[in-house]
Amino acid sequence: MADIVSTVVDNYNYWIYITLMMIGLYAIIAKNNLVKKIVGMNIFQTAIILFYVSIGVKRGATIPILEHAHGSHGYGVVHAAEYVNPLPHVLMLTAIVVGVATLGVALALAIKVYNEYNTLEEDEILAQIREE
Amino acid sequence: MVWPIDLAILTLVVMVAIGSLMVKDLLGAAILFGAYSFMMCLLWTVMGAVDVAFTEASVGAGVSTVFFVGAVFRTSRRTRD
Numbered sequence: 001m002a003d004i005v006s007t008v009v010d011n012y013n014y015w016i017y018i019t020l021m022m023i024g025l026y027a028i029i030a031k032n033n034l035v036k037k038i039v040g041m042n043i044f045q046t047a048i049i050l051f052y053v054s055i056g057v058k059r060g061a062t063i064p065i066l067e068h069a070h071g072s073h074g075y076g077v078v079h080a081a082e083y084v085n086p087l088p089h090v091l092m093l094t095a096i097v098v099g100v101a102t103l104g105v106a107l108a109l110a111i112k113v114y115n116e117y118n119t120l121e122e123d124e125i126l127a128q129i130r131e132e
Numbered sequence: 133m134v135w136p137i138d139l140a141i142l143t144l145v146v147m148v149a150i151g152s153l154m155v156k157d158l159l160g161a162a163i164l165f166g167a168y169s170f171m172m173c174l175l176w177t178v179m180g181a182v183d184v185a186f187t188e189a190s191v192g193a194g195v196s197t198v199f200f201v202g203a204v205f206r207t208s209r210r211t212r213d
Binding site: 012013016019020023024027031032033035036039040042043046049050053054056057059061062063064065084086088089090092093096097099100103104107110111114119120121 | 133138139142145146149150152153158161162165168169172175176179180181182183184187188191192195196199200202203204206207208210211212213
């Protein structure tokens, strides 16, 4: 029992990531407004970024910039355990930029839909499509 | 990683995410989403991902919020959910 509790408490980052992911998925599926769906899509995306950044965290490590790198005495020995893993950070940097591009396209499409049907609510749009 | 700050910010992140989906005004949702992005930026800083943090601060909290406000300005603030 204590084993399970410590597993849950130690990995709280991952539990919050699952929670955020489910909030985003709920918004994409169940919300009726198009802008709310786009907000949900972005929350889903940041949840995945949170997962990847959580992988790189180490206990007692500092940010991934070499200490004492400037100076005449050289680098010395670099211990990888003293720095957090920068590989997931670099991957997620790309994901953030791609996410903003996706957001721009999604909002542009939402504006186009609004100009066509004069509403952002999904059920009203579907009702207008059925009338035609 | 300082775990009390991490836990506090994670709680705030979930609260702001739910708030931005529950509020009955699209401009309010846009601003709360900006707050969400800023909380995420603080979270990256706490976790040692400083490069991700300043990209999120400029691109996530800055440009995304401007996009949302612009889209709401071109359409309507009305929403039923």
